Amino acid sequence: MDEATGSGGFAALAPDVVMDCAERASGRRASGVCRPLTSYINRVYEIGLEDGGFLVAKFYRPGRWTRAALQDEHDFLRELAAAEVPAVAPLADAAGQTLHAEGGICFALFPRMGGRPCVEPSRDEWCQIGRLLGRIHQVGAQKPAPNRLTLGPQESSRTHVAFLRDSAALPREVAGRYLDAAERLLDRIAPLFAGVARQRLHGDLHRMNLLWRPGEGFLAIDFDDMCAGPAIQDLWMLLPDRLPAARPEFDLLLEGYELFAEYDDAQTRLVEPLRAMRFLHYAAWCARQKADGGRGLLTADWGSVDFWRRELADLQRQAQDIEDGLNRA
Numbered sequence: 002m003d004e005a006t007g008s009g010g011f012a013a014l015a016p017d018v019v020m021d022c023a024e025r026a027s028g029r030r031a032s033g034v035c036r037p038l039t040s041y042i043n044r045v046y047e048i049g050l051e052d053g054g055f056l057v058a059k060f061y062r063p064g065r066w067t068r069a070a071l072q073d074e075h076d077f078l079r080e081l082a083a084a085e086v087p088a089v090a091p092l093a094d095a096a097g098q099t100l101h102a103e104g105g106i107c108f109a110l111f112p113r114m115g116g117r118p119c120v121e122p123s124r125d126e127w128c129q130i131g132r133l134l135g136r137i138h139q140v141g142a143q144k145p146a147p148n149r150l151t152l153g154p155q156e157s158s159r160t161h162v163a164f165l166r167d168s169a170a171l172p173r174e175v176a177g178r179y180l181d182a183a184e185r186l187l188d189r190i191a192p193l194f195a196g197v198a199r200q201r202l203h204g205d206l207h208r209m210n211l212l213w214r215p216g217e218g219f220l221a222i223d224f225d226d227m228c229a230g231p232a233i234q235d236l237w238m239l240l241p242d243r244l245p246a247a248r249p250e251f252d253l254l255l256e257g258y259e260l261f262a263e264y265d266d267a268q269t270r271l272v273e274p275l276r277a278m279r280f281l282h283y284a285a286w287c288a289r290q291k292a293d294g295g296r297g298l299l300t301a302d303w304g305s306v307d308f309w310r311r312e313l314a315d316l317q318r319q320a321q322d323i324e325d326g327l328n329r330a
Contacts, residue, residue, distance in 0.1 A: 010063045011044050013104050022103045023048045023058050026094050026110050041290075042225065047113060055113040056092070060106050062293075068100065069148040071107055074227045075099045077141065077201055086136045087214075088221045089114050116212030116220055121241075126219075127250055130211065131257025133219050134235055138262040141201035145229065151199060152230025154191040158278045161285035162187070170288035175309040182313060183281060186320045190274040197231045197268065204228040206235045233268040234275055244272055273326055277319045284312060 020031040027050075034049025044060040061071060075091050079099070082090035091099035091109040101108050122130060150157050162183045165171055171179060203210070205226035212220045228234075236254055240247040255264055287299055302308050 010104065010106055011060070014044055014060060014106070016046075018103065019046050019058055019060075020048060022101065022108055023056055023110060026101045026108075027056060027092065028095060029056075057111040057113050058108060059111060060103075060108040063106055066107075067148060068107060071100055071109075073146045073148045074224050075109065076144075077146065077227060078224060080140050080143070081137060084136070084140050086140060086221075087133060087217065087219060088137065088224070114212070114214070114220060114222070116214040119208040119211040119213055119219065122208075122250075124253055126213075127253035128257035129218055130239065131254040132260055133211075133221060133257075134206070134254070135258040135261030137203060137221060138200065138232055138235070138258075142262070144201070146201045146227065149201075150204075150228045152202070152204065152228045152234055152275075152278075153194050153199075154187040154274070154278065155194075157228070158183075158187055158281050161281045164285045165281075165288055168288050168292060170284075170291065170304060172304075172306045172309060174306050175313060179309060179313045179316070182316050182320065186277055186316065186323075189320070190277065190323065193271060193274055194231070197271070198265065199229045199231060202228055202230050202232070202235050204230065204234065205238075207238045211239075231268050231271055231275075232262070232264065233271050237272045237275060238279075244269070270326070270330065273319070273323045277316065277323060280312070280316055280319060 016035040020033070020035050023029075023046075024031050030051040032049035032051045034047070034055075036047040038045040038047055038057070040059075042062050042065065044062075046058045046060075048056045048058055050056065066074075078088055078090040079093075081088040089111055091111055093099050094101070099109055101110075119126075119130070150160075162180065165183075166176075166180055203221060203224055203226070205223065206221070210221065210223045212222055214220055236251070236258070239254065240250055244251060258264055287303060291299060291304060300308075
Protein backbone atom coordinates (compact mmCIF):
# COMPACT_ATOMS: atom_id res chain seq x y z
CA MET A 2 0.00 0.00 0.00
CA ASP A 3 1.19 3.50 -0.74
CA GLU A 4 1.85 5.80 2.23
CA ALA A 5 0.94 8.82 0.11
CA THR A 6 -2.55 7.48 -0.43
CA GLY A 7 -3.04 6.49 3.16
CA SER A 8 -1.69 3.00 3.86
CA GLY A 9 -3.55 0.91 6.35
CA GLY A 10 -6.80 2.87 5.92
CA PHE A 11 -5.40 6.09 7.38
CA ALA A 12 -6.55 8.14 4.37
CA ALA A 13 -9.93 8.65 6.04
CA LEU A 14 -8.40 10.45 9.02
CA ALA A 15 -9.04 14.02 7.97
CA PRO A 16 -8.80 16.63 10.77
CA ASP A 17 -12.59 16.89 11.16
CA VAL A 18 -12.84 13.09 11.57
CA VAL A 19 -10.04 13.08 14.14
CA MET A 20 -11.70 15.88 16.15
CA ASP A 21 -15.12 14.21 15.96
CA CYS A 22 -13.56 11.02 17.36
CA ALA A 23 -11.90 12.95 20.17
CA GLU A 24 -15.16 14.73 21.05
CA ARG A 25 -17.20 11.51 21.13
CA ALA A 26 -14.69 9.63 23.27
CA SER A 27 -13.93 12.47 25.69
CA GLY A 28 -17.31 14.22 25.91
CA ARG A 29 -15.49 17.55 25.41
CA ARG A 30 -15.61 20.03 22.53
CA ALA A 31 -12.58 20.44 20.28
CA SER A 32 -11.38 23.98 19.63
CA GLY A 33 -10.45 23.34 16.00
CA VAL A 34 -6.75 22.76 16.69
CA CYS A 35 -5.59 19.40 15.29
CA ARG A 36 -1.83 18.95 14.90
CA PRO A 37 -0.21 15.74 13.64
CA LEU A 38 2.61 14.43 15.84
CA THR A 39 5.53 12.27 14.78
CA SER A 40 4.84 8.54 14.82
CA TYR A 41 6.46 5.84 12.69
CA ILE A 42 3.64 3.29 12.86
CA ASN A 43 0.43 4.92 14.05
CA ARG A 44 -1.25 8.27 13.45
CA VAL A 45 -1.09 10.60 16.44
CA TYR A 46 -2.69 14.04 16.78
CA GLU A 47 -2.72 16.82 19.36
CA ILE A 48 -6.27 18.08 19.83
CA GLY A 49 -7.06 21.47 21.34
CA LEU A 50 -10.13 21.72 23.60
CA GLU A 51 -12.60 24.58 23.96
CA ASP A 52 -12.46 24.39 27.75
CA GLY A 53 -8.66 24.65 27.70
CA GLY A 54 -5.88 22.11 27.50
CA PHE A 55 -5.13 19.41 24.97
CA LEU A 56 -5.66 15.71 24.34
CA VAL A 57 -3.56 13.34 22.28
CA ALA A 58 -5.48 11.03 19.93
CA LYS A 59 -3.67 7.87 18.85
CA PHE A 60 -5.00 5.87 15.90
CA TYR A 61 -3.47 2.40 15.71
CA ARG A 62 -2.29 1.05 12.37
CA PRO A 63 -4.85 -1.52 11.18
CA GLY A 64 -3.58 -5.08 10.99
CA ARG A 65 -0.66 -4.66 13.38
CA TRP A 66 -2.47 -5.57 16.61
CA THR A 67 -5.68 -7.35 17.46
CA ARG A 68 -8.18 -5.48 19.59
CA ALA A 69 -7.45 -7.95 22.40
CA ALA A 70 -3.72 -7.18 22.18
CA LEU A 71 -4.41 -3.44 22.39
CA GLN A 72 -6.62 -4.06 25.40
CA ASP A 73 -3.76 -5.91 27.10
CA GLU A 74 -1.60 -2.81 26.65
CA HIS A 75 -4.31 -0.50 27.99
CA ASP A 76 -4.97 -2.75 30.98
CA PHE A 77 -1.27 -2.74 31.86
CA LEU A 78 -1.07 1.05 31.59
CA ARG A 79 -4.14 1.53 33.75
CA GLU A 80 -2.74 -0.85 36.38
CA LEU A 81 0.48 1.20 36.37
CA ALA A 82 -1.54 4.39 36.82
CA ALA A 83 -3.53 2.84 39.68
CA ALA A 84 -0.22 1.98 41.36
CA GLU A 85 0.96 5.59 40.79
CA VAL A 86 3.78 4.45 38.51
CA PRO A 87 4.82 7.27 36.12
CA ALA A 88 3.53 6.05 32.75
CA VAL A 89 1.00 7.67 30.40
CA ALA A 90 -2.28 5.72 30.63
CA PRO A 91 -5.18 6.08 28.15
CA LEU A 92 -8.21 8.09 29.23
CA ALA A 93 -11.49 6.29 29.89
CA ASP A 94 -14.86 7.46 28.58
CA ALA A 95 -18.05 7.70 30.65
CA ALA A 96 -18.51 3.92 30.34
CA GLY A 97 -14.98 3.22 31.52
CA GLN A 98 -13.71 2.23 28.06
CA THR A 99 -10.31 3.30 26.77
CA LEU A 100 -10.32 1.63 23.34
CA HIS A 101 -12.57 3.02 20.62
CA ALA A 102 -12.97 2.51 16.87
CA GLU A 103 -13.64 4.66 13.82
CA GLY A 104 -14.08 3.11 10.40
CA GLY A 105 -12.36 -0.07 11.50
CA ILE A 106 -9.40 1.79 13.03
CA CYS A 107 -8.90 1.48 16.79
CA PHE A 108 -7.98 4.65 18.65
CA ALA A 109 -7.42 5.93 22.16
CA LEU A 110 -7.09 9.30 23.90
CA PHE A 111 -4.23 10.24 26.20
CA PRO A 112 -3.40 13.31 28.27
CA ARG A 113 -0.74 15.53 26.72
CA MET A 114 2.49 15.15 28.73
CA GLY A 115 5.58 17.24 28.11
CA GLY A 116 9.16 16.57 29.13
CA ARG A 117 12.68 16.30 27.78
CA PRO A 118 14.27 13.12 26.47
CA CYS A 119 16.65 11.19 28.69
CA VAL A 120 20.07 11.75 27.08
CA GLU A 121 22.98 11.26 29.48
CA PRO A 122 21.75 10.27 32.95
CA SER A 123 23.77 11.19 36.02
CA ARG A 124 24.59 8.58 38.65
CA ASP A 125 21.52 9.57 40.65
CA GLU A 126 19.34 9.49 37.51
CA TRP A 127 20.48 5.95 36.66
CA CYS A 128 19.20 4.91 40.08
CA GLN A 129 15.95 6.80 39.49
CA ILE A 130 15.45 4.99 36.18
CA GLY A 131 16.15 1.69 37.91
CA ARG A 132 13.49 2.45 40.52
CA LEU A 133 10.98 3.28 37.77
CA LEU A 134 11.73 -0.01 35.98
CA GLY A 135 11.44 -1.93 39.22
CA ARG A 136 8.01 -0.45 39.84
CA ILE A 137 6.88 -1.18 36.26
CA HIS A 138 8.02 -4.79 36.58
CA GLN A 139 6.51 -5.15 40.03
CA VAL A 140 3.10 -4.40 38.47
CA GLY A 141 3.90 -6.31 35.28
CA ALA A 142 4.57 -9.53 37.17
CA GLN A 143 1.10 -9.57 38.72
CA LYS A 144 -0.85 -10.64 35.62
CA PRO A 145 -0.19 -12.23 32.21
CA ALA A 146 -0.59 -10.60 28.80
CA PRO A 147 -2.23 -13.47 26.90
CA ASN A 148 -2.68 -11.58 23.64
CA ARG A 149 0.76 -9.97 23.36
CA LEU A 150 3.93 -11.24 21.75
CA THR A 151 6.21 -13.48 23.81
CA LEU A 152 9.83 -12.37 23.50
CA GLY A 153 12.10 -15.33 22.81
CA PRO A 154 14.17 -17.02 20.09
CA GLN A 155 11.52 -19.66 19.45
CA GLU A 156 8.59 -17.24 19.64
CA SER A 157 9.09 -13.66 18.45
CA SER A 158 12.38 -14.16 16.57
CA ARG A 159 11.16 -17.18 14.60
CA THR A 160 8.19 -15.05 13.54
CA HIS A 161 10.51 -12.29 12.31
CA VAL A 162 12.69 -14.71 10.35
CA ALA A 163 9.61 -16.33 8.81
CA PHE A 164 8.37 -12.92 7.68
CA LEU A 165 11.72 -12.12 6.07
CA ARG A 166 11.75 -15.51 4.35
CA ASP A 167 8.21 -15.13 2.98
CA SER A 168 8.50 -11.48 1.98
CA ALA A 169 10.29 -10.05 -1.03
CA ALA A 170 12.70 -8.11 1.18
CA LEU A 171 15.74 -10.40 0.88
CA PRO A 172 17.57 -10.38 -2.50
CA ARG A 173 18.23 -13.89 -3.80
CA GLU A 174 22.00 -13.20 -3.82
CA VAL A 175 22.07 -13.11 -0.02
CA ALA A 176 18.77 -14.62 1.15
CA GLY A 177 20.02 -18.16 1.70
CA ARG A 178 23.09 -17.15 3.69
CA TYR A 179 21.20 -14.61 5.79
CA LEU A 180 18.38 -16.98 6.67
CA ASP A 181 20.83 -19.80 7.43
CA ALA A 182 22.85 -17.52 9.74
CA ALA A 183 19.67 -16.40 11.50
CA GLU A 184 18.41 -19.97 12.01
CA ARG A 185 21.76 -21.19 13.33
CA LEU A 186 21.97 -18.26 15.73
CA LEU A 187 18.47 -18.89 17.08
CA ASP A 188 19.20 -22.59 17.50
CA ARG A 189 22.33 -21.67 19.49
CA ILE A 190 20.69 -19.21 21.87
CA ALA A 191 17.32 -20.93 22.37
CA PRO A 192 18.60 -23.16 25.24
CA LEU A 193 19.70 -20.03 27.14
CA PHE A 194 16.05 -18.98 27.47
CA ALA A 195 14.83 -22.32 28.81
CA GLY A 196 13.23 -21.86 32.20
CA VAL A 197 13.67 -18.06 32.15
CA ALA A 198 10.76 -16.23 33.81
CA ARG A 199 8.64 -14.10 31.47
CA GLN A 200 6.45 -11.21 32.51
CA ARG A 201 4.81 -8.10 31.13
CA LEU A 202 7.42 -5.59 29.97
CA HIS A 203 7.63 -2.25 28.21
CA GLY A 204 9.54 -4.16 25.51
CA ASP A 205 11.19 -1.24 23.70
CA LEU A 206 12.69 0.79 26.52
CA HIS A 207 15.46 2.82 24.94
CA ARG A 208 16.23 6.24 26.35
CA MET A 209 13.98 8.12 23.89
CA ASN A 210 11.06 6.36 25.57
CA LEU A 211 11.84 8.00 28.88
CA LEU A 212 10.91 11.63 29.51
CA TRP A 213 12.28 13.80 32.31
CA ARG A 214 9.67 16.05 33.89
CA PRO A 215 11.11 18.70 36.23
CA GLY A 216 9.87 18.24 39.76
CA GLU A 217 8.43 14.81 38.94
CA GLY A 218 11.25 12.64 37.61
CA PHE A 219 11.17 10.13 34.78
CA LEU A 220 8.07 9.09 32.85
CA ALA A 221 7.85 5.96 30.68
CA ILE A 222 6.12 6.44 27.31
CA ASP A 223 5.20 4.43 24.20
CA PHE A 224 4.18 0.93 25.31
CA ASP A 225 3.36 -0.08 21.71
CA ASP A 226 5.83 -2.99 21.88
CA MET A 227 4.66 -4.25 25.26
CA CYS A 228 5.33 -7.97 25.44
CA ALA A 229 5.94 -10.87 27.81
CA GLY A 230 9.64 -11.54 28.24
CA PRO A 231 12.65 -11.65 30.56
CA ALA A 232 13.11 -8.59 32.78
CA ILE A 233 16.58 -7.86 31.37
CA GLN A 234 14.96 -6.74 28.09
CA ASP A 235 13.89 -3.46 29.72
CA LEU A 236 17.37 -2.88 31.15
CA TRP A 237 19.99 -3.61 28.51
CA MET A 238 18.73 -1.24 25.80
CA LEU A 239 19.23 1.73 28.12
CA LEU A 240 22.95 1.10 28.57
CA PRO A 241 25.48 3.39 26.82
CA ASP A 242 27.77 0.51 25.80
CA ARG A 243 28.09 -3.25 25.94
CA LEU A 244 28.86 -5.04 29.15
CA PRO A 245 31.35 -4.95 30.83
CA ALA A 246 32.11 -1.40 29.57
CA ALA A 247 28.69 -0.26 30.84
CA ARG A 248 28.88 -2.21 34.09
CA PRO A 249 28.90 0.93 36.30
CA GLU A 250 25.62 2.15 34.75
CA PHE A 251 24.13 -1.35 34.91
CA ASP A 252 24.97 -1.64 38.60
CA LEU A 253 23.31 1.73 39.28
CA LEU A 254 20.19 0.60 37.41
CA LEU A 255 20.07 -2.56 39.51
CA GLU A 256 20.61 -0.59 42.70
CA GLY A 257 17.35 1.27 42.07
CA TYR A 258 15.56 -1.67 40.44
CA GLU A 259 16.02 -4.08 43.32
CA LEU A 260 14.28 -1.74 45.73
CA PHE A 261 11.02 -2.83 44.06
CA ALA A 262 11.64 -6.02 42.07
CA GLU A 263 13.94 -9.00 42.36
CA TYR A 264 16.54 -9.39 39.61
CA ASP A 265 17.80 -12.82 38.54
CA ASP A 266 21.55 -12.45 37.86
CA ALA A 267 21.37 -15.39 35.44
CA GLN A 268 19.45 -13.15 33.02
CA THR A 269 22.53 -11.01 32.43
CA ARG A 270 23.86 -13.67 30.04
CA LEU A 271 20.85 -12.95 27.81
CA VAL A 272 21.98 -9.41 26.92
CA GLU A 273 23.94 -10.30 23.78
CA PRO A 274 21.41 -12.92 22.60
CA LEU A 275 18.69 -10.27 23.02
CA ARG A 276 20.82 -7.84 21.01
CA ALA A 277 21.04 -10.41 18.21
CA MET A 278 17.26 -10.86 18.37
CA ARG A 279 16.95 -7.08 18.11
CA PHE A 280 18.86 -7.20 14.82
CA LEU A 281 16.26 -9.62 13.45
CA HIS A 282 13.38 -7.65 14.94
CA TYR A 283 14.57 -4.42 13.32
CA ALA A 284 15.20 -6.05 9.93
CA ALA A 285 11.67 -7.48 9.92
CA TRP A 286 10.23 -4.17 11.17
CA CYS A 287 11.82 -2.34 8.24
CA ALA A 288 10.62 -4.99 5.80
CA ARG A 289 7.09 -4.54 7.11
CA GLN A 290 7.33 -0.77 6.65
CA LYS A 291 8.43 -1.24 3.05
CA ALA A 292 5.61 -3.70 2.40
CA ASP A 293 3.19 -1.24 4.01
CA GLY A 294 4.37 1.69 1.90
CA GLY A 295 6.50 3.42 4.56
CA ARG A 296 9.60 3.83 2.42
CA GLY A 297 10.25 7.28 3.84
CA LEU A 298 11.21 5.64 7.14
CA LEU A 299 14.07 3.68 5.55
CA THR A 300 17.59 4.57 4.43
CA ALA A 301 18.16 5.18 0.73
CA ASP A 302 19.94 1.87 0.16
CA TRP A 303 17.66 -0.21 2.36
CA GLY A 304 16.94 -3.58 0.77
CA SER A 305 19.88 -3.51 -1.67
CA VAL A 306 22.26 -6.47 -1.94
CA ASP A 307 25.03 -4.44 -0.28
CA PHE A 308 22.69 -3.49 2.57
CA TRP A 309 21.81 -7.13 3.29
CA ARG A 310 25.44 -8.19 3.04
CA ARG A 311 26.22 -5.69 5.80
CA GLU A 312 23.29 -7.01 7.83
CA LEU A 313 24.59 -10.56 7.38
CA ALA A 314 28.08 -9.53 8.49
CA ASP A 315 26.65 -7.82 11.58
CA LEU A 316 24.60 -10.91 12.43
CA GLN A 317 27.62 -13.19 12.01
CA ARG A 318 29.79 -10.95 14.19
CA GLN A 319 27.11 -10.90 16.87
CA ALA A 320 26.85 -14.69 16.75
CA GLN A 321 30.61 -14.92 17.23
CA ASP A 322 30.48 -12.46 20.15
CA ILE A 323 27.82 -14.62 21.78
CA GLU A 324 29.90 -17.76 21.25
CA ASP A 325 33.01 -16.10 22.68
CA GLY A 326 31.05 -14.96 25.72
CA LEU A 327 29.65 -18.43 26.33
CA ASN A 328 33.12 -19.94 26.06
CA ARG A 329 34.44 -17.48 28.65
CA ALA A 330 31.61 -18.16 31.08
